[in-house]
Amino acid sequence: MAPAQKPNAGYELHIHHSTDPMHVDGFPNEQTWQQADKADHFFMVLPMDTSFAKVRTTVRMAYDDNNLYLLAECFNGMPGADMVESLRRDFAFLKNDNFIFFLDPFEDQTSGFSFGANAAGGQWDGLMYEGGKIDLSWDNKWSSVVRHFNDRWVLEMAIPFKTLRYKKGLTRWGVNFSRNDLKTTEKSAWAPVPRQFPTASLAYTGVLVWDTPPPPPGANVSIIPYVLGGVQKDYNTHQPATYKKEIGGDAKIAVTSSLNLDLTVNPDFSQVDVDRQVIDLSRFELFYPEKRQFFLENADHLNNLGYASIRPFFSRRIGLGVPIDFGARLSGKLDRNWRISVLDMQTRKMESTGLPAQNFSVLAIQRKVFSRSNIGFIFINKQSLHYQPGKDTTMPVYSQYNRNAGVEFNLASANNAWTGKMMVLKSFSPNKKGDDYVHAGNLQYTNRHWLAGMQYEFTGSNYNAEVGYVPRQGYIKFNPQVSYLFLPHGGIVLSHGPQLTSSYYFNESFHRTDNETQFNWLTTFRDKSTISGVLINDYVQLLQPFDPTNTGVHTLATGTQHRWNTAGLDYVSKPQALFTWDASLRYGGYYADSKKFMFIGDAGYRIQPYVNFTVNATYTSLQLPQPWGHTNFWLVGPKIDFTMTNTLFLTTYIQYNQQTKNMNLNTRLQWRYKPASDLFLVYTDNYLTTPFSVRSRAFVLKFNYWWNL
Numbered sequence: 211m212a213p214a215q216k217p218n219a220g221y222e223l224h225i226h227h228s229t230d231p232m233h234v235d236g237f238p239n240e241q242t243w244q245q246a247d248k249a250d251h252f253f254m255v256l257p258m259d260t261s262f263a264k265v266r267t268t269v270r271m272a273y274d275d276n277n278l279y280l281l282a283e284c285f286n287g288m289p290g291a292d293m294v295e296s297l298r299r300d301f302a303f304l305k306n307d308n309f310i311f312f313l314d315p316f317e318d319q320t321s322g323f324s325f326g327a328n329a330a331g332g333q334w335d336g337l338m339y340e341g342g343k344i345d346l347s348w349d350n351k352w353s354s355v356v357r358h359f360n361d362r363w364v365l366e367m368a369i370p371f372k373t374l375r376y377k378k379g380l381t382r383w384g385v386n387f388s389r390n391d392l393k394t395t396e397k398s399a400w401a402p403v404p405r406q407f408p409t410a411s412l413a414y415t416g417v418l419v420w421d422t423p424p425p426p427p428g429a430n431v432s433i434i435p436y437v438l439g440g441v442q443k444d445y446n447t448h449q450p451a452t453y454k455k456e457i458g459g460d461a462k463i464a465v466t467s468s469l470n471l472d473l474t475v476n477p478d479f480s481q482v483d484v485d486r487q488v489i490d491l492s493r494f495e496l497f498y499p500e501k502r503q504f505f506l507e508n509a510d511h512l513n514n515l516g517y518a519s520i521r522p523f524f525s526r527r528i529g530l531g532v533p534i535d536f537g538a539r540l541s542g543k544l545d546r547n548w549r550i551s552v553l554d555m556q557t558r559k560m561e562s563t564g565l566p567a568q569n570f571s572v573l574a575i576q577r578k579v580f581s582r583s584n585i586g587f588i589f590i591n592k593q594s595l596h597y598q599p600g601k602d603t604t605m606p607v608y609s610q611y612n613r614n615a616g617v618e619f620n621l622a623s624a625n626n627a628w629t630g631k632m633m634v635l636k637s638f639s640p641n642k643k644g645d646d647y648v649h650a651g652n653l654q655y656t657n658r659h660w661l662a663g664m665q666y667e668f669t670g671s672n673y674n675a676e677v678g679y680v681p682r683q684g685y686i687k688f689n690p691q692v693s694y695l696f697l698p699h700g701g702i703v704l705s706h707g708p709q710l711t712s713s714y715y716f717n718e719s720f721h722r723t724d725n726e727t728q729f730n731w732l733t734t735f736r737d738k739s740t741i742s743g744v745l746i747n748d749y750v751q752l753l754q755p756f757d758p759t760n761t762g763v764h765t766l767a768t769g770t771q772h773r774w775n776t777a778g779l780d781y782v783s784k785p786q787a788l789f790t791w792d793a794s795l796r797y798g799g800y801y802a803d804s805k806k807f808m809f810i811g812d813a814g815y816r817i818q819p820y821v822n823f824t825v826n827a828t829y830t831s832l833q834l835p836q837p838w839g840h841t842n843f844w845l846v847g848p849k850i851d852f853t854m855t856n857t858l859f860l861t862t863y864i865q866y867n868q869q870t871k872n873m874n875l876n877t878r879l880q881w882r883y884k885p886a887s888d889l890f891l892v893y894t895d896n897y898l899t900t901p902f903s904v905r906s907r908a909f910v911l912k913f914n915y916w917w918n919l
Contacts, residue, residue, distance in 0.1 A: 263396060
């Protein structure tokens with residue numbers, strides 16, 4: 211795409227090779243910084259996008275043979291302490307004074323990298339995808355320092371070229387810089403971004419102009435071995451404790467500067483954060499996001515295919531509850547227009563359950579079309595090895611194979627106003643033929659005041675995605691939505707307006723089975739607190755027996771019809787306070803002409819920047835007929851983050867779930883003794899709540915080291 215086609219192509223920052231050795235210390239003393247081109251005169255994005263920012267920020271960039279350097283000077287907008295949650299990595303953007311920049315090394319306005327820090331030095335890094343979304347689970351090797359002066363705080367960082375993926379010889383990269391200042395409630399960007407879009411929108415980046423092509427990263431091979439020891443005991447089975455000793459690791463090999471090969475042998479993910487529990491009153495499987503490091507680089511190319519309710523590939527299907535022996539993934543850019551991901555994973559045979567060894571393989575190819583759109587192909591294969599279903603009648607029966615193939619077109623206009631998607635998928639499984647396909651699409655338009663869109667889905671009753679997340683089959687869905695935003699010129703209200711969304715489900719004979727229509731009026735105040743009133747209308751015709759408490763007490767019959775209305779109120783407090791909270795209330799009907807009240811709340815208090823205490827609570831009260839009667843569920847989850855430095859973290863998470871009669875304690879100590887190299891201590895307990903007793907207990911010590919060859 212020619213530079214003139216991009217809205218902010220005229221915003222250029224020139225970057226030059228460093229003239230002297232660089233020291234990442236937060237002091238802009240090097241001659242390189244004195245001579246570097248400046249990005250300043252930022253534009254305000256919020257509260258309004260019609261003027262220059264009131265809070266001053268200047269940015270300079272440089273490079274040498276090994277690293278890309280950035281220096282950001284964030285001047286104080288008004289007196290007072292900077293607002294931060296903690297020194298925790300990948301902090302919440304809205305709750306921290308921070309500086310973040312977005313890098314598009316291919317100038318394709320679709321994918322890239324994001325780096326930054328909050329005012330206390332907590333780091334932020336993530337992979338960018340779909341033109342403005344960021345996956346913060348990605349973690350890589352770079353360094354930064356934040357230093358405070360009387361009138362400003364300064365962020366200096368060094369990002370190795372080996373950390374980035376970029377096209378050799380390209381001298382124009384997309385770039386934008388974003389500043390969030392909570393004291394003045396101002397969000398700003400160097401290249402202007404309309405307020406209806408996030409500052410991460412790659413469609414609105416300026417241009418980083420290199421004096422010469424960036425240096426090739428050279429031999430770029432990283433070995434990341436780990437050693438692990440642990441002990442665990444299941445008190446329910448009264449078996450002796452089992453001891454765990456593991457050795458394994460990953461390797462990252464740069465095939466080119468934009469194409470990476472990841473290898474793993476006997477990976478272990480015991481240090482990964484625990485999932486946040488919920489009160490489960492759904493008729494369908496719940497979704498939990500992927501958090502395992504190996505699956506995260508370029509994960510959007512695979513995990514974001516389809517829609518939230520139609521994912522042909524979901525990496526959490528691989529290796530949860532069964533060991534992974536080895537795996538490989540080739541991913542990245544072939545050139546400016548072509549992108550590829552190839553994944554192959556092998557899991558171990560489980561004698562205790564009869565689960566055979568299985569192989570998972572995926573091929574995805576994507577081609578850029580028009581200015582920011584793309585078309586892609588996906589093929590997924592799950593194969594049970596050396597297995598005959600039903601041969602051992604004492605064990606469960608597993609599928610011999612499952613395959614999926616599909617095509618997807620993603621639309622993104624040059625100015626981001628029009629976005630959409632069309633896709634077709636087909637599955638291949640033994641004994642499941644016919645009505646085994648999916649087609650779906652959506653189109654959305656966004657401007658300063660309006661958001662309007664329509665989505666439809668068709669999923670056949672025999673469609674089968676065993677390596678995906680498709681909780682529902684045999685339906686047709688229509689999902690229109692429209693909202694309008696009023697923008698007052700003054701007063702305490704920043705914006706307000708109505709939002710209307712509906713989801714209508716039909717079976718394949720076009721008989722309506724359920725729908726939900728929601729109307730709410732969202733008000734955002736200038737201090738960034740929000741309040742929203744909600745009205746919801748529900749209709750459900752049950753497709754199978756369902757227990758409305760999900761506890762196994764009794765079920766409602768297939769085909770029964772249920773209608774109810776719900777009213778609610780949501781509030782989120784201003785993020786710049788030391789004590790923050792939000793609450794959501796719902797009251798109305800439920801299945802079987804019953805009543806339901808639900809409260810969901812979060813509260814947090816921070817002792818800057820070292821302690822962040824949060825607690826989330828959910829209370830659900832169901833007034834059902836017999837045999838259920840009056841049913842109450844509590845879910846309470848206190849979490850304490852101690853961030854002694856930006857490399858030493860202690861997190862304790864407690865979750866009490868009355869619905870599952872379980873209490874979970876998870877404590878994790880992480881010491882990042884070198885960039886991307888960690889020591890973990892993880893302690894986990896599970897307790898039965900009635901009567902109170904220990905269910906299981908585990909302790910793990912894990913050490914890994916990132917070694918660049």
